[in-house]
Amino acid sequence: xxxxxxxxxxxxxxxxxxxxxxxxxxxxxxxxxxxxxxxxxxxxxxxxxxxxxxxxxxxxxxxxxxxxxxxxxxxxxxxxxxxxxxxxxxxxxxxxxxxxxxxxxxxxxxxxxxxxxxxxxxxxxxxxxxxxxxxxxxxxxxxxxxxxxxxxxxxxxxxxxxxxxxxxxxxxxxxxxxxxxxxxxxxxxxxxxxxxxxxxxxxxxxxxxxxxxxxxxxxxxxxxxxxxxxxxxxxxxxxxxxxxxxxxxxxxxxxxxxxx
Ligand SMILES: [Ca+2]
Ligand SMILES: [Ca+2]
Numbered sequence: 001x002x003x004x005x006x007x008x009x010x011x012x013x014x015x016x017x018x019x020x021x022x023x024x025x026x027x028x029x030x031x032x033x034x035x036x037x038x039x040x041x042x043x044x045x046x047x048x049x050x051x052x053x054x055x056x057x058x059x060x061x062x063x064x065x066x067x068x069x070x071x072x073x074x075x076x077x078x079x080x081x082x083x084x085x086x087x088x089x090x091x092x093x094x095x096x097x098x099x100x101x102x103x104x105x106x107x108x109x110x111x112x113x114x115x116x117x118x119x120x121x122x123x124x125x126x127x128x129x130x131x132x133x134x135x136x137x138x139x140x141x142x143x144x145x146x147x148x149x150x151x152x153x154x155x156x157x158x159x160x161x162x163x164x165x166x167x168x169x170x171x172x173x174x175x176x177x178x179x180x181x182x183x184x185x186x187x188x189x190x191x192x193x194x195x196x197x198x199x200x201x202x203x204x205x206x207x208x209x210x211x212x213x214x215x216x217x218x219x220x221x222x223x224x225x226x227x228x229x230x231x232x233x234x235x236x237x238x239x240x241x242x243x244x245x246x247x248x249x250x251x252x253x254x255x256x257x258x259x260x
Contacts, residue, residue: 032052032222032224033051033052034114035049035113035114035115035222035223036048036049036050036113036114037049037111037112037113037114037115037221037222037223038066038069038071038111038112038113039109039110039111039219039221039230039245040066040071040085040092040109040110040111041092041108041109041110041216041230041243042091042092042104042107042108043090043091043092043240043241043243044063044087044090044091044092044240045240045243045259046058046062046063046066046259047221047243047245047256047257047259048257049221049222049256054245054256054257055257056257056258056259058259060089063087064087066085066087066092067085067086067087068084068085068086069084069085069112070082070083070084070097070112071083071084071085071110071111071112072110072111072112072117073085073094073108073109073110073111074108074109074110074111074119074217075104075106075107075108076106076107077107077109077119077120077121077122077217077218078121079119082097083095083096083097083102083110084096084097084099085110090240092108092110094108107216107217109216109217109219109230111219113223115223116223117219117220118219118220118227119217119218119219119220120156120217120218120219120227122154122155122156122215122218123154124152124153124154124215125152125153125154126151126152127151127152127153127168127170130144130151132166132168132188132190132195133151133168133170135195136168136170136186136188136195137170140184140186140200140202142182142184142202146172146180147172147175147177147178147180148170148171148172149171149172149173149174149175149212150169150170150171150173150185150212150213150214151169151170151171152168152169153166153167153168153169154166154167154215155167156218156227157227158189158191158218158226158227158229158248159191159226159227159248160225160226160227165189165190165191166189166190167187167188167189167190167198167215167229168186168187168188168189168190169185169186169187169213169214169215170185170186170187171184171185171186171210171212171213172184172185172210173185173210173211173212173234174210174212174236179205180205181204181205182202182203182204182205183201183202183203183204183205183209183210183211184200184201184202184203185199185200185201185202185210185211185212185213185233186199186200186201187199187200187213187215187231188200189248189253196248196251196252196253197253198229198231198246198253199213199231199233199244199246201213201233207236208235208236208237209236210235210236211233211234211235211242212233212234213231213232213233214231214232214233214234214241215229215230215231216230216231216232216243217229217230218230221245221247221256222247222256226247226248227248228245228246228247228248228256229245229246229248229253230243230244230245230246231243231244231245231246232244242258242259242260243258243259244257244258244259244260245257245258
């Protein structure tokens with residue numbers, strides 16, 4: 001009888017322990033997997049998070065499924081309201097809730113998610129303090145005399161720790177006055193005096209191979225409280241720019257989705 005009691009107590013304890021483990025580990029990860037977002041830009045880029053996976057949606061058929069859905073729309077990073085979207089083959093157009101066309105010229109970001117949306121507003125400054133940029137160029141064998149077409153920065157608290165990081169964008173893409181040997185672009189973040197590379201491109205300068213980076217949006221794309229960066233890279237041709245979404249995770253930037 002006594003040994004039976006011991007067994008029952010052991011089994012009940014095991015069940016309780018398994019239950020607590022499930023609550024601690026199982027539930028939070030299930031919540032993460034339940035987070036869904038659709039990210040659309042004016043230039044018909046579409047990224048989607050579903051069942052814990054990121055995907056760049058490219059086919060016209062799949063993109064067509066986003067038409068006439070309601071989205072939270074941000075124009076030049078400011079929340080503008082709820083709109084319907086419809087793609088004309090090249091771009092997403094906006095329609096108000098009465099389905100009247102709304103013309104826009106601003107940078108457009110449209111979101112639909114099952115969690116609270118957070119989009120940062122930010123200001124881009126011309127860089128006058130070359131220290132970090134020179135260090136970056138030198139470490140890639142590029143002369144400090146090289147002419148640049150982009151040299152700017154912005155301050156933003158990416159990891160929501162109350163301290164702002166600085167993100168630098170530097171490039172000689174699309175330079176006209178001179179014929180440089182290499183074409184290069186770097187996007188990097190300085191946090192606590194340390195450099196974290198977000199995007200780097202360095203190639204022999206051939207006609208039309210340059211890529212010019214631009215920070216399109218800073219948003220919490222996966223609802224975890226830290227911010228992701230949506231970067232665009234323009235090309236020489238009239239082709240649409242390449243969009244890539246980056247997450248700063250474990251002390252490095254990783255790609256979540258790209259329509260490269
Ligand atoms: Ca920070
Ligand atoms: Ca996030």
